[in-house]
Amino acid sequence: MSTNGPNDSGDERETPTSSSGGSIVDDISENENTTVFRDKRLVDPYTIVDHDRIYGRDEQLAAEAWAFRDNLDGERPPDLLLYGPSGTGKSLTVKSVAEKLKAKAAENGIKFDFVSVNFKSMESRTLDRAVWELGRQTAKKAGVVWDIPQKGFSTDAKYVRLYEIVEDHFDALVFILDEIDALTDLSLNDEPAYSRLLYSLSRAMAEGHVDTLISTVVITNHPKFLNNLDSRTDSSYNPTDIAFSDYDANELREILSRRRDAFEPSALGEGVIDFVAAHGAINEGDARRAISLLRDAGELANQNGDSVVTTGHVETANKSLLNNRVLEIVGGLAPQKKLSLYSAAIIADVNDGKASSSAVYKLYKTVCEATGDNPFTQETMCRHLKRAGTYSVLENSITSEGFKGGIHLQFTFTVPVDAVINTLEKSSSTFDSIDSSKIRSHARAILSKS
Ligand SMILES: Nc1ncnc2c1ncn2[C@@H]1O[C@H](COP(=O)(O)OP(=O)(O)O)[C@@H](O)[C@H]1O
Ligand SMILES: [Mg+2]
Structure with missing residues (x-):
């Protein structure tokens, strides 16, 4: 088996383990005879x-390994x-790289370890919680009890206990501060929490609060x-x-090919890896999403009792991943923003995926009339839509189309429009008062006049 043990790092989800590679839950839900x-x-x-x-990351791996080596030489790494x-x-x-170095350090009698915390998965993203979490994970790596409750101790007291554990148990320690930009809490004189955290950690290292090499x-x-x-x-x-x-x-094809043995020898159908890779490239070149899609296609084959994963399974799995993603983004929008997005989606749906801001605004006013909401100004509506763009539902661009000339703001959806419409219609009772076929013909009328 060429995977390392279960991921035991940070606040991240723990991977299932058992001697046979599946957890008890897997054993129950998967009929042994039919799993791919x-x-x-x-x-x-x-x-x-x-x-x-790992494919295609030699440069990054080398740079990381080069930096980490200092830990073995008794120097603080960059x-x-x-x-x-x-x-x-x-x-x-x-x-x-850190796992590898840990094994090497152990051979040399050096107590090296790494502590990884993903700040995006913390419930409350404050500095105090971040320090507490670092302490908890460090204690776990040290094999001691983290005896500091979240409440009732100052942040300083948490640092002190953290450094005590660090000092007592490690010669060298790397803190992996993952997705640190989630720590934007501004409670400290307008200085974001991540800035304060980096300041405290670098000061502890520079001022020698601890003998351990911390990086x-x-x-x-x-x-x-x-x-x-912060300038400090x-x-x-x-x-x-x-x-x-x-x-x-x-x-992506190279990356996925190196995971083929996740499947039984003949359980991956013709062209499945290529198909997943092609989908993944459209989905922002994100290997996590590509790997998840391959897994979901396998799960789907299992559910259907099929012994071979096909491109059809990939297609279906991709649709439901997209729907979930749309639901995640759209479901959380404020009601008024939903109405803006709905109007844009309807226009795009009847107009080859394109929606100009002026057409969207006309329809938006009709939609608000139907729901009894007070419409925002066109500027505000556009601002809402642009913000939805940052969650990668749609993109906006400036065009100068049409023979009247002039400059228009235009929206195009980056996820299937019908998924957006369906999700929105199911997401709130506001949409009960909208007759979707009427709205569509209204949208066509707006477009034919412009
Ligand atoms: N170059 C690569 N080779 C093999 N697997 C990769 C590669 N890059 C990413 N992955 C896989 O893709 C997923 C996401 O990678 P990760 O390192 O968590 O991404 P991030 O850049 O968001 O931290 C993981 O399952 C990881 O194993
Ligand atoms: Mg990551």
Whole structure:
């Protein structure tokens, strides 16, 4: 088996384990005779796979390994800043290098370890909670009880206990601060929590609060967040940058091919890997989504009692992944924003996927009339829609189409429009008062007049 043990890092989900590779739950839900999986952990996005399954990240792996080596030489390694889009191997590469180094350090009698916390998965994203979580995970790695309750202790007291544990149990320790830009809490004199955290950690290292070699690896999708560092932090924190870019279909195919043995020898149908890779390339070149899609296609085959995964399973699994994603984004919008998005989706639906802001606004006013809501101004409505764009439901662009000339703001959906419409209609009782076929013919009328 060439996966490392279960992912035991940070606040992240724990991977199922058992001697045979599946958890008890799997054993119950999967009839032994009909599973297409041989080792499902290989298509679990949280598994830290070995180097031989990592494709196309030699440069990043080398840079990480080079930095980490200092831990073995008794020197403090440089801090690292890993940035790039979601699913591009940031967490994977750094954890796999850290695992390797840990084994090497142990051979040399050096107590090295790494503590990874994903701040996006914390319930409350405050500095106090972040320090508490770092303490809890560090205690876990040290094999001691984290005896500090969340409430009733100051943040300083939490730091003190954290450093005590660090000092007592490790010669060298790397803090992997994953998705650190989630720590935007501004409770401290307008300084974001991540800035304060980096300041405290770098000061502890520089001022020698502890003898342990402490270093940080910051992981972020948005490298610009560093622009908001407090000037004090900025001067004491100078990380080495490592960039990750998204994958194209060929790279995704290479990555997925190295997971083939997640499946029984003849359980992957013709062209399935290529098909998933092609879908993944459309989905922003995100390897996490590609791997999940491959797993979901396998699950679907199992549910249907099929012994071979086909492109048809991939197609269906992709649809339901997209629907879930749309539901996740759209379901959480405020009611008025739903009405804006609904109007844009209806216009796009009857107009080859394109929706100009002026047509959307005309329809939006009709929609508001039907629901009894007060319409926002066109500017506000557009602002709502642009913001929906940041959640990757739609994109906006400026066009100068039409023979009347002039400049228009135009929206195009990046997820299937019918999924957006269906999700919205089911998401709130507001939509009960809208007759969708009437709204559609109204939309056609608006478009024919413009
Ligand atoms: N170059 C790669 N080779 C093999 N698997 C990869 C590669 N890049 C990403 N993956 C897989 O894709 C998923 C997401 O990768 P991860 O490192 O968690 O992304 P992120 O950049 O968001 O931290 C994981 O399952 C990981 O194993
Ligand atoms: Mg990650």
